[in-house]
Amino acid sequence: MVKYANRMENVKASDIRELLKITDRPGMISFAGGLPAPELFPVDRLKDVTLRVLEASGAEALQYAATEGYAPLREKIAERMNTRYGTWLTGKNILITCGSQQGLDFSGKIFINEGDVVLCESPTYLGAINAFNAYKPNMLEVPTDNDGMLLDKLEHTLDTVKNIKLVYTIPDFQNPSGRSWSLERRRGFMELMAGRDIPILEDSPYSELRFEGEMLPSLKSFDKEGNVIYLGTFSKVFCPGMRIGWVAADERILEKYVLVKQGADLHSAGITQRNLSMYLDTYDLDEDIQKIRSVYKSRRDAMHNAISEEFPKGTRFTHPEGGLFTWVELDNRVDTRELLAQCLQHNVAFVPGDSFFPNGGGRNTMRLNYSNMTEDKIAEGIKLIAGIIRQKLN
Amino acid sequence: MVKYANRMENVKASDIRELLKITDRPGMISFAGGLPAPELFPVDRLKDVTLRVLEASGAEALQYAATEGYAPLREKIAERMNTRYGTWLTGKNILITCGSQQGLDFSGKIFINEGDVVLCESPTYLGAINAFNAYKPNMLEVPTDNDGMLLDKLEHTLDTVKNIKLVYTIPDFQNPSGRSWSLERRRGFMELMAGRDIPILEDSPYSELRFEGEMLPSLKSFDKEGNVIYLGTFSKVFCPGMRIGWVAADERILEKYVLVKQGADLHSAGITQRNLSMYLDTYDLDEDIQKIRSVYKSRRDAMHNAISEEFPKGTRFTHPEGGLFTWVELDNRVDTRELLAQCLQHNVAFVPGDSFFPNGGGRNTMRLNYSNMTEDKIAEGIKLIAGIIRQKLN
Numbered sequence: 001m002v003k004y005a006n007r008m009e010n011v012k013a014s015d016i017r018e019l020l021k022i023t024d025r026p027g028m029i030s031f032a033g034g035l036p037a038p039e040l041f042p043v044d045r046l047k048d049v050t051l052r053v054l055e056a057s058g059a060e061a062l063q064y065a066a067t068e069g070y071a072p073l074r075e076k077i078a079e080r081m082n083t084r085y086g087t088w089l090t091g092k093n094i095l096i097t098c099g100s101q102q103g104l105d106f107s108g109k110i111f112i113n114e115g116d117v118v119l120c121e122s123p124t125y126l127g128a129i130n131a132f133n134a135y136k137p138n139m140l141e142v143p144t145d146n147d148g149m150l151l152d153k154l155e156h157t158l159d160t161v162k163n164i165k166l167v168y169t170i171p172d173f174q175n176p177s178g179r180s181w182s183l184e185r186r187r188g189f190m191e192l193m194a195g196r197d198i199p200i201l202e203d204s205p206y207s208e209l210r211f212e213g214e215m216l217p218s219l220k221s222f223d224k225e226g227n228v229i230y231l232g233t234f235s236k237v238f239c240p241g242m243r244i245g246w247v248a249a250d251e252r253i254l255e256k257y258v259l260v261k262q263g264a265d266l267h268s269a270g271i272t273q274r275n276l277s278m279y280l281d282t283y284d285l286d287e288d289i290q291k292i293r294s295v296y297k298s299r300r301d302a303m304h305n306a307i308s309e310e311f312p313k314g315t316r317f318t319h320p321e322g323g324l325f326t327w328v329e330l331d332n333r334v335d336t337r338e339l340l341a342q343c344l345q346h347n348v349a350f351v352p353g354d355s356f357f358p359n360g361g362g363r364n365t366m367r368l369n370y371s372n373m374t375e376d377k378i379a380e381g382i383k384l385i386a387g388i389i390r391q392k393l394n
Numbered sequence: 395m396v397k398y399a400n401r402m403e404n405v406k407a408s409d410i411r412e413l414l415k416i417t418d419r420p421g422m423i424s425f426a427g428g429l430p431a432p433e434l435f436p437v438d439r440l441k442d443v444t445l446r447v448l449e450a451s452g453a454e455a456l457q458y459a460a461t462e463g464y465a466p467l468r469e470k471i472a473e474r475m476n477t478r479y480g481t482w483l484t485g486k487n488i489l490i491t492c493g494s495q496q497g498l499d500f501s502g503k504i505f506i507n508e509g510d511v512v513l514c515e516s517p518t519y520l521g522a523i524n525a526f527n528a529y530k531p532n533m534l535e536v537p538t539d540n541d542g543m544l545l546d547k548l549e550h551t552l553d554t555v556k557n558i559k560l561v562y563t564i565p566d567f568q569n570p571s572g573r574s575w576s577l578e579r580r581r582g583f584m585e586l587m588a589g590r591d592i593p594i595l596e597d598s599p600y601s602e603l604r605f606e607g608e609m610l611p612s613l614k615s616f617d618k619e620g621n622v623i624y625l626g627t628f629s630k631v632f633c634p635g636m637r638i639g640w641v642a643a644d645e646r647i648l649e650k651y652v653l654v655k656q657g658a659d660l661h662s663a664g665i666t667q668r669n670l671s672m673y674l675d676t677y678d679l680d681e682d683i684q685k686i687r688s689v690y691k692s693r694r695d696a697m698h699n700a701i702s703e704e705f706p707k708g709t710r711f712t713h714p715e716g717g718l719f720t721w722v723e724l725d726n727r728v729d730t731r732e733l734l735a736q737c738l739q740h741n742v743a744f745v746p747g748d749s750f751f752p753n754g755g756g757r758n759t760m761r762l763n764y765s766n767m768t769e770d771k772i773a774e775g776i777k778l779i780a781g782i783i784r785q786k787l788n
Contacts, residue, residue, distance in 0.1 A: 001591060002505075002591050002592065002593045002621055002647065003505075003559060003591070004504055004505060004650060005503065005504060005505055005506055005507045005510075005529070005559075006507055007503070007507075008504060008650060011650070011653050011654060011657065012653070013649070013653060017656075033458065034458075035457060035458055036457075038453035038454070038456065038457050039453065041452065041453055041456040041457075043448050043452030043453065043456070044448075046448060046452070046456070047444070047445055047448050047449075050441070050444045050445075050448075051441055051444075051445070054437050054438075054440060054441050054444075055441075058435065058437030058440070059432035059433065059435055059437065060432070061635055062432065062435045062437070062440070062633035062634070062635035062636065063429060063430075063432050063435075063633070063634060063635055064427065064428075064429055064629075064634045064635070065635065097659075098492060098659040098662075098663075099659055099660055101657075101658070101659050101660045102658060102659040105657055105658045105659070109399065109401070109528065110398055110399060110402060111396075111397075111398060111399055112399055113399045113400055113401075116399075127657075127660070130656065130657045131657045131658070133657070134503065134654070134657055135399070165397060165399075197395060197396050197397070198396065199396045227396055235458075239456035239457070240456070240457060240458045241455055241456035241457055241458070241459065241663060241664035241665050242456065242663055242665055243659065243660075243661075243662065243663045253396065255407070256398060256402060256405070259405050259406070259407060260405060260528070262411075262524065263405065263495075263499055263521075263524045263525045263527070263528055264495070264496060264499045264525070264658070265491075265492040265493055265495050265496040265499070265637065266493055266495045266521070266637075267637075268492075268637065269492075269635060269636055269637040269663060269666055270635035271635050271636055271666065272663055272665065272666065
């Protein structure tokens with residue numbers, strides 16, 4: 001047997017992943033993945049832009065390219081962020097990555113020594129836990145309420161714990177909880193972090209998918225010290241299959257990400273970057289996003305109505321104003337891993353909530369995705385799950 | 395100032411990279427990059443396959459997809475390897491990566507603890523040194539001749555050095571030297587490695603680009619114990635801008651690569667994988683490769699003729715039977731970094747050879763790429779370099 005590096009003990013196949021491999025079998029109602037609605041992908045427009053890019057600059061698009069990414073796309077991303085999130089970035093602050101997952105992995109590589117502390121929300125995003133785990137951090141969860149991290153708890157942790165190397169946050173429509181940080185909490189958080197020289201990761205894949213309430217400024221917009229590293233992606237507002245995300249950071253920090261990107265895969269595909277750039281020049285992405293918002297809002301409503309009607313009294317669930325997920329807390333007697341195994345037999349799937357707690361817990365919670373199923377399927381699936389929960393409680 | 399992980403001390407901006415940033419300025423004759431000839435990219439055929447893929451399966455191509463890669467493409471790669479390199483693989487042995495650079499990074503992550511020994515050829519590929527360095531290995535160079543690693547030296551090292559975690563090899567048209575391992579050396583190497591449980595990385599980006607002599611079996615084809623991990627890529631036979639490479643390995647080892655890929659970027663772009671798969675179904679890639687071979691052979695000849703005529707007597711250079719590079723050893727008094735600085739002022743570029751020695755050395759060597767310049771430019775550029783060398787020696 002060959003010998004693996006010690007870090008591989010932390011990189012394990014998840015039993016959830018094995019269970020969920022069957023979610024693409026026909027007839028399955030899946031609330032498990034974070035999949036966008038594929039019927040909204042701009043397939044015909046992409047045909048058009050691909051032809052134009054290959055016509056205008058085929059050889060350049062297919063050749064090796066700069067590690068940092070396609071310069072016009074980097075500039076457009078900086079401009080979009082500035083108008084939407086109150087930042088003041090230029091193309092030089094942007095590195096194109098293969099989805100924001102790659103930004104998470106790079107962040108682990110750049111900041112985490114074995115045993116270093118990473119602060120995160122509780123619960124937090126499973127994919128970030130997986131990415132960081134390879135670098136053997138000590139993941140410390142900061143208690144959260146509906147408005148974000150609890151600042152008194154955070155302050156106590158910052159003042160008493162050593163080796164805090166990174167604070168990982170998802171302020172908008174958090175994965176898995178669907179909750180967003182309030183404006184006051186964002187401000188208070190940034191004040192609390194001031195002068196501590198701890199990098200703050202702002203993971204923001206869903207921020208453009210707000211269907212209610214007012215858009216809130218990003219943490220990056222409050223960033224006077226240049227310690228906020230923003231991770232963005234086109235996976236949820238355009239399509240995931242092109243794998244285009246980005247890191248936005250101060251140049252001194254972005255330089256590290258560029259070096260790591262060069263060793264990791266040289267650069268992201270030129271052809272897909274140019275296609276997206278041409279799309280942004282030719283079509284109105286904001287119009288597409290408006291359509292996505294309206295569809296997801298209806299689906300969220302369908303899911304909330306179904307949960308309210310079908311799930312047992314006393315079930316608690318979040319009321320996201322955007323994004324893809326709602327978070328459900330069931331009666332303490334329900335173990336959602338067991339529940340999942342039974343649900344899969346009835347062709348309905350979700351992700352058990354304990355996967356989102358890096359140190360365990362949340363056995364009675366679940367994450368439900370509403371973006372990938374029609375309203376009919378949502379009603380049908382929630383009814384099925386509710387039936388199985390009732391059986392378990394009786 | 396934020397604090398970085400210790401490994402970042404090993405991830406540094408290369409001064410070469412800074413120098414070479416100017417190689418894309420107009421009029422530059424560059425022998426520096428490992429760039430394929432862009433005029434051979436199948437731009438029109440790619441328009442055709444992209445339209446077909448988006449027509450037939452646009453929504454699937456643009457959605458999240460399996461970490462392992464697009465199943466039909468994985469099968470086609472296994473079949474191509476079996477017919478060409480004498481392997482016996484199936485699609486289950488293949489993971490699609492973002493170029494083979496990603497396979498190098500993953501190999502470092504999977505096998506190297508800080509201080510572990512990685513054996514490599516001397517000189518060896520700069521991109522592999524960069525990828526591995528983030529995991530803080532001790533890179534130990536095994537002396538090589540024109541036929542590959544010297545087996546008596548290798549045996550001594552294997553018998554006396556502890557913590558050897560990986561042997562990194564490039565048997566076909568090595569980067570940077572252009573040399574290929576002989577059949578006897580391949581056999582002898584695999585016999586020497588038998589029973590040692592040390593993974594062997596066979597990095598093989600150029601093997602299909604042979605323009606002289608007979609194709610030799612891959613190390614993977616001699617692999618009775620399942621310890622050879624083969625890295626392949628479509629960058630040199632199709633185009634680099636789609637970033638499609640692969641890892642071929644026994645399932646027990648491939649499983650680790652799949653887990654690491656999931657944390658690193660979830661999966662490679664579905665649209666580019668499907669485009670390539672459709673291309674392989676619709677067109678004859680082998681015909682394209684035949685054309686590439688013929689063009690590169692003429693360019694190699696042009697470069698060798700020019701070196702023979704222009705460079706000082708006593709200059710030694712390799713005679714690659716394929717691939718993209720030739721390797722030059724100059725008079726000991728020439729420092730090729732200084733030479734590069736002067737050459738750039740005259741708009742001609744190459745890579746100084748010391749970059750390819752992980753422990754230093756080779757100050758009088760250089761790597762010359764011949765695939766990316768026309769025969770005229772090759773003659774002109776070599777003449778320019780020769781003139782500057784002569785000035786230095788006088």
